[in-house]
Ligand SMILES: *[C@@H]1O[C@H](CO)[C@@H](O)[C@H](O)[C@H]1NC(C)=O
């Protein structure tokens with residue numbers, strides 16, 4: 001017990017260290033951009049796009065499905081073009097519905113729409129969304145594209161976006177862009193109802209995408225991987241007499257570290273929730289709160305655990321296992337809810353599915369082995385010993401299973 005208390009204390013310390021690490025002061029540049037030249041526009045959100053030094057500012061009115069954007073980027077050369085597009089069917093350039101701004105033959109700035117069906121030359125065309133109005137301006141080597149569009153799919157608030165810059169325009173047709181990594185990575189998803197706050201908080205805003213990734217990683221590692229492993233240890237490793245009592249400390253170590261990481265992840269979730277105006281992911285949030293509550297009770301119950309031959313130990317076991325399995329199931333459900341919200345690349349979700357299936361497979365195998373061992377022992381000794389009554393768990397006065 002003393003050892004586990006020390007572990008608990010050092011892990012709580014670790015938790016505080018982790019929490020203090022995840023409030024970086026990386027400053028976001030789009031939050032300091034203002035629009036003064038055409039109209040004094042105000043957008044609800046902005047993002048520093050991750051490649052090509054580009055920025056997107058936007059406002060979205062879900063009731064009318066109306067999206068206003070300002071896309072800011074430097075064309076590859078002064079007489080080049082900049083483009084921002086939505087891809088309603090896929091994630092890359094092909095299929096994207098593009099707005100492209102460039103200098104027209106009369107010297108003014110034009111914005112045209114293109115249904116990009118291949119890597120071939122572009123032809124102006126109608127696009128998936130309706131363009132209410134659009135305009136563009138160019139100054140200091142930077143172009144700004146403004147547009148208000150109406151999305152045909154009401155209620156869909158996460159889009160695939162693609163952006164690009166090109167070097168030149170020939171005869172009113174934008175020429176092809178370069179194929180450098182930055183040109184090929186200029187795509188991602190856009191959550192219309194979430195972005196960096198346009199009002200930079202004092203001391204500089206944090207990069208929101210970073211925070212969401214940290215939130216995702218911490219919670220997948222904690223609730224999605226470590227808690228299940230800790231449960232597997234408690235349920236299956238203890239049948240081996242030689243693993244007694246080390247399985248117990250391993251279990252505690254696993255769950256207390258999972259809790260520490262989980263609380264850090266939970267904290268980042270609360271922060272993200274408080275910063276997201278206009279939308280709450282209520283199921284994800286409620287499950288998150290339930291998880292935190294269950295896990296906190298579990299951790300403190302560790303300290304109140306009755307001795308194994310105490311008459312209340314039986315009830316303590318029921319509660320401890322019930323809460324444990326509750327955390328297991330809710331944790332995995334919430335990881336998948338989180339994937340739906342964050343929409344990371346498919347490989348992450350697939351990797352998690354593979355991992356959790358492997359853990360599930362291991363658990364099934366161990367379940368079978370456990371029953372075989374226990375039944376064999378029972379036959380030998382003629383005892384009415386049930387499985388899982390090893391160290392710290394038996395509510396009867398029986399000794400741990402004899403080899
Ligand atoms: C874009 O082009 C593709 C292929 O020609 C066509 O199937 C699609 O309907 C077009 N989209 C729009 C919005 O016109």
Ligand SMILES: *[C@@H]1O[C@H](CO)[C@@H](O)[C@H](O)[C@H]1NC(C)=O
Pocket residue numbers: 039132133134135146147148
């Ligand atoms: C879009 O049109 C509205 C009126 O229909 C006008 O007030 C607004 O300034 C226009 N915005 C741009 C970017 O041209």
